[in-house]
Amino acid sequence: MSHSPASLGTFPTPVEPAPRLAAALGLGPEDLWIKRDDLTGLGGGGNKVRKLEWTAGAALAEGADTLVTTGAPQSNHARLTAAAAARLGLAAVLVLRGSPGASRSGNLALDGLFGARLAWAGDVDRAGLDAAADEVCARLRAGGARPALIPFGGSSVPGARGYVRCGEELDAQVPGLRTAVVALGSGGTMAGLVAALGTEAVLGVDVGALADPAAAVAQFAAPLTTREVTAEGLRVRRDQVGAGYATLTGPAAEALRLAARTEGLVLDPVYTGRALAGLHAAVRDGDVRPGEKTVFLHTGGLPGLFGHQDAVAFAEGGAVAFEA
Numbered sequence: 001m002s003h004s005p006a007s008l009g010t011f012p013t014p015v016e017p018a019p020r021l022a023a024a025l026g027l028g029p030e031d032l033w034i035k036r037d038d039l040t041g042l043g044g045g046g047n048k049v050r051k052l053e054w055t056a057g058a059a060l061a062e063g064a065d066t067l068v069t070t071g072a073p074q075s076n077h078a079r080l081t082a083a084a085a086a087r088l089g090l091a092a093v094l095v096l097r098g099s100p101g102a103s104r105s106g107n108l109a110l111d112g113l114f115g116a117r118l119a120w121a122g123d124v125d126r127a128g129l130d131a132a133a134d135e136v137c138a139r140l141r142a143g144g145a146r147p148a149l150i151p152f153g154g155s156s157v158p159g160a161r162g163y164v165r166c167g168e169e170l171d172a173q174v175p176g177l178r179t180a181v182v183a184l185g186s187g188g189t190m191a192g193l194v195a196a197l198g199t200e201a202v203l204g205v206d207v208g209a210l211a212d213p214a215a216a217v218a219q220f221a222a223p224l225t226t227r228e229v230t231a232e233g234l235r236v237r238r239d240q241v242g243a244g245y246a247t248l249t250g251p252a253a254e255a256l257r258l259a260a261r262t263e264g265l266v267l268d269p270v271y272t273g274r275a276l277a278g279l280h281a282a283v284r285d286g287d288v289r290p291g292e293k294t295v296f297l298h299t300g301g302l303p304g305l306f307g308h309q310d311a312v313a314f315a316e317g318g319a320v321a322f323e324a
């Protein structure tokens with residue numbers, strides 16, 4: 001890659017201690033740190049900002065005038081692609097799975113605020129979504145525009161490069177780090193961390209977005225490091241997918257409540273809730289131990305909480321009437 005990344009976020013993001021959450025998980029009070037990548041700045045923040053610095057930066061360098069990307073209706077990546085486009089003076093078209101539903105809240109509300117155009121692809125699989133995006137690009141080109149396709153989830157080798165930098169920040173911020181725990185969706189975030197920190201230092205918690213998430217991580221990480229990276233050598237948990245990507249699992253709901261009530265920290269139902277549930281399970285089965293330095297990567301996703309009916313109902317259910 002010859003271009004430089006676009007400057008979209010505020011870095012380095014802070015690392016904060018989480019002693020009360022640590023104790024609730026069964027760790028020592030000084031064992032757990034939160035890397036606040038929910039505070040990356042642009043468009044409500046989140047992990048996708050680091051990737052977009054590289055992918056949208058490349059699009060800009062190549063003369064694109066429109067960013068096109070794909071995702072689920074509540075895609076944080078699509079929302080942040082729309083925000084990046086606005087920041088860079090580009091147009092955005094988001095090709096989303098499904099059809100316009102009754103609820104337009106959460107990320108969809110922000111997509112509208114950022115001025116993105118939406119193209120609903122219907123009930124399609126990943127190949128169908130990619131085909132719909134290709135068609136949108138062809139139509140844009142026919143109309144004289146210069147579209148650039150940002151990959152699903154922002155995950156590609158260039159996108160993962162943004163997370164190499166996050167790994168380098170962690171190296172400096174948390175000396176002696178044993179495990180960084182991160183949600184694993186399309187793979188680029190874990191890939192960059194693995195390239196920077198090594199396979200042993202990163203625990204990915206699969207959210208169920210891909211059939212073979214470890215293969216995706218290895219594919220994106222290998223070109224970014226001289227370390228040996230194989231899919232089999234990665235630390236990946238697949239026990240938090242539950243009934244599927246968009247569902248609120250019991251452990252994720254419990255994790256949302258735990259983070260909120262111990263640290264005032266808001267997680268999202270699809271990614272960071274599952275990641276914390278995965279960390280809890282890892283402490284229970286001894287993969288993460290007291291006395292070791294552990295970092296939980298908060299990758300954002302707060303708007304997705306408000307776009308998820310079950311999560312909103314669960315959160316509201318926690319409010320108890322005050323009785324004197």
Ligand SMILES: Cc1ncc(COP(=O)(O)O)c(C=O)c1O
Nearest residue numbers: 076185186187188189271299301
């Ligand atoms: C809030 C949040 N956390 C984590 C992830 C997972 O990142 P990746 O797709 O790079 O695996 C995503 C991806 O959509 C996300 O939106």
